[in-house]
Amino acid sequence: MLVANVVQENAPSNASYTSHEIQKEILYIFSNKVRKEICQEIGNSKFCTIVDEARDESKREHMALVLRYVDKEVCIRERKRNDELKEAQTIEVATKIANGELEIGRGLNQIGTLKRARDTRWGSHLDSISSLLKMFNATCVVLSNIAANGGDANFALNQLLSFEFVFTLHLMKDIMEITHLLCIALQRKSQDILNAMHLVSSTTKLLKNFRDSGWDDFLVKVKLFCEQHQIDIPDMNAQYIARRGRSRSHHNEISVEHYYQVDIFLATIDYQLQELHSRFNDHTVELLVLSTALDPRNGFMLFKIDDICKLAEKFYLNDFMEQEPVRLRIELQHFELDIPNHPELQELSGIHELCQGLVKTRKSVISPLIDRLIRLVLILPVSIATTERAFSIMKIIKTKLRNTIEDHFLNDCLTVYIEKEVVENLAVIQS
Structure with a gap:
């Protein structure tokens, strides 16, 4: 009995859990609890x-999944499963340099330093490229x-x-400069x-102008940069020869200028235009x-009953239910006269605060249909940056030295790592 008591007293300090199987089992239990907690938090809401693609260190594609919902405290939540997105090689090179020795400018008499790519990548990529140039x-x-040092x-x-x-x-710098204002606008919380x-429209027009009439000036700028930095400029009239590993059939008898203008310059801008059109088509x-008709800012200045009813009926x-659109219009008529003058619903900064105010x-x-519609609008992923906002942690967990992690183990690691808040709450509840 004495031995058993001593063992039980010392067991917690002696437990090292060095077995990989035990570690995986513990991690699976925690990740499973996190998933169940999220499901309970969502409930019937x-x-x-939101789905996007992800690529790990071993070049395997994964599905990035984000759940956006309104919880019981009327707060907008986004639960993420995976968020590492495929990046262009030039950005990856710039980012690695920015995170390396140039961060402190050691050994160089330079005023500036290369900027580090931050977690919100749109703006930071433009900064990194501009700094690198x-x-x-x-x-x-x-x-x-x-x-030289090995x-x-x-x-x-x-x-x-x-x-x-x-x-x-x-090319990336010029395109990002055009899209920068739109990217910043879409990443704002409010x-x-x-x-x-309006920025979508103006960005599209600027990209089209750059596509149709920007080639000559752009090429002159690139050549001037190469001359200033002693970089060889290819003969633009020569026949283009594809590098090893690329398909040669597509590049038969085309000039170097044709390759850079058509296959890179025009193709890149066309891709950007297609992305804008697909994400912001007429329907979207x-x-x-x-949905802006529900915006409470400036004393419900944008409030329009017809637009709100059209929103509910069309989308x-x-x-x-069949008769609820009629009841919704009646609720909105009362809402228009009552809510803007309510002392506790003044100076609201967004639809999410309106939803919280209605609950409070x-x-x-009294107006359950309006509350339902507002909650539906709140889970609308209006920002195309949603899957980019989370800090990318795929490469932190699955590194070059640890690139054979199996999918289930990787998913459990990501779940626990990303949803730290849920894990901490579970730990508090257990204690």
Whole structure:
């Protein structure tokens, strides 16, 4: 009995859990509890599913899944399963350099330093590219020093000093400068949807103008940069020869200029235009614009009963019973006279605060259909940046030295790592 007591007292301090199987079982239990907790938190509430692709260190594609819903405290939640997105090689090179020795500018008499790519990647990529172009010579010096000291930097240096890399870098910078305002607008937590839609239109026009009339000036700018940094410029009239690993049949008897203009310049801009059109087609724009009729800012200035009824009937018809659209209009008529003058519902900054205010004042009980419609609008993923907002942790868990992690184990790791808040709450409840 005495031995048993001693063992039980010392067991917690002696337990090291070095067995991989035990570690995986514990991780599975925790991740399973996290998933169950999220399911319980959602309950019978409506939720939106956002899906994107993800790529791990071993180049395997994964599905990134985000659940967006309104919880019991009337807060918008986004639960993520995976969020590492495929990035262009030039950005990856720029990011690695930005995270390396140039961060402190060591050994160089330079005022600026390359900027680190942050978790919200749209804005930071533009900063990283602009910084890399500004400090191009300094970057080459650092890579040369690393290579001379035995470091594996020759490949990065050769890529950096190639015409194609410089061409691509300038193209990405120019495109990102055009789309920058739209990207910033879409990443704001409190979004001005009407102005964002106007930015979609102006961004599309600017990209088309750049596509149709920007080639000559762009090529001159790239050539000038190459001359300033002693980078070889290919003969644009020569026949293009595909590098090893690329399909040669497509590039038969085309000039170097044709390759850069058609296969890179025009193809990249066309892809951006197609993405804008697919994400913001007429159907989507109408949905977003109609939803602004519920925006409480500026004393419900945008409030329009007809637009709100059209929103419910056209886009959320399956969420309302046959007679409920008629009742919704009546609720809205009372809402228009009552809510804007309610002392506790003044100076609201967004639809989410309106939803919280209706619950707090119990107006959600009197106007359940309006409350239902507002919650449906709240889970609408109005920002195309939603899957980019989470800090990318795929490469933290699955590294080059640890690139054989099986899928189930990786998913459990990601679930626990991403949903730290849920894990901490579980730990508090258990204790």
